[in-house]
Amino acid sequence: MENAKILVVDDDAKLRDLLSRFLVQQGMSAETLPDARDIERKLARNRPDLVVLDVMMPGEDGLAVVRRLRAQGETIPIIMLTARGEDIDRILGLEMGADDYLAKPFNPRELTARIQAVLRRHHATPALNARHDAEDAVSFGGFTLHLGRRELVGERGVVSLTSAEYAVLSVLATHPRRPLTREQLMEMALGKGGGDSLDRSIDVHVSRLRKALDNGDGKTRHIQTVWGYGYVFVPDGLPRE
Known part of the structure; x- marks a missing residue:
């Protein structure tokens, strides 16, 4: 979806920069965070349409972040990035309340397709x-x-x-x-x-x-x-x- 605001939370600076530039090229806007410490502030002040969240991060990991946000009643769409393609990472992310997942490494076009699919589900009856x-x-x-x-x-x-x-x-x-x-x-x-x-x-x-x-x-x-x-x-x- 064009003009969608995406928040990318990942400790990999190169990946954050790559995804930010690619999403902008696809007609979206993107903000990034190196960890989850300021995620609530971002959601409150400049709310994105979707969050791309890495599982493995220093401090609070992605699974804990999703669990906490969902426990607070936060329904913003979340796509999780897993460092490994193991089923346990995917299942845990979904059990915590993620909308979708994508295993690293991945093609940025695949992430764009996942973002569009999740946003369509979020805004329209499927x-x-x-x-x-x-x-x-x-x-x-x-x-x-x-x-x-x-x-x-x-x-x-x-x-x-x-x-x-x-x-x-x-x-x-x-x-x-x-x-x-x-x-x-x-x-x-x-x-x-x-x-x-x-x-x-x-x-x-x-x-x-x-x-x-x-x-x-x-x-x-x-x-x-x-x-x-x-x-x-x-x-x-x-x-x-």
């Missing part, structure tokens, strides 16, 4: 490119998913979701009782075609959604696993036959 009126909503249990407002409301108020979590929930909720494979969810919710069979990011997003929808007893009701296939949304929360 499910089959549907357009929803302000009053469109799906109610289930003690929750209401306002599709037009891109907001999940529970008995305790608005539930904080990342753009990826909202995207996955909106796809599931608008296809009730229809089992969807992981690959279908990757395509419909996250815009990632030809899903990698080893990519378990959908599982992490579903796990976080289940925690958000937990009524206190730890039981899974509305998003149920279809073993060997994927997931299905059950509005009444009753076991599927």
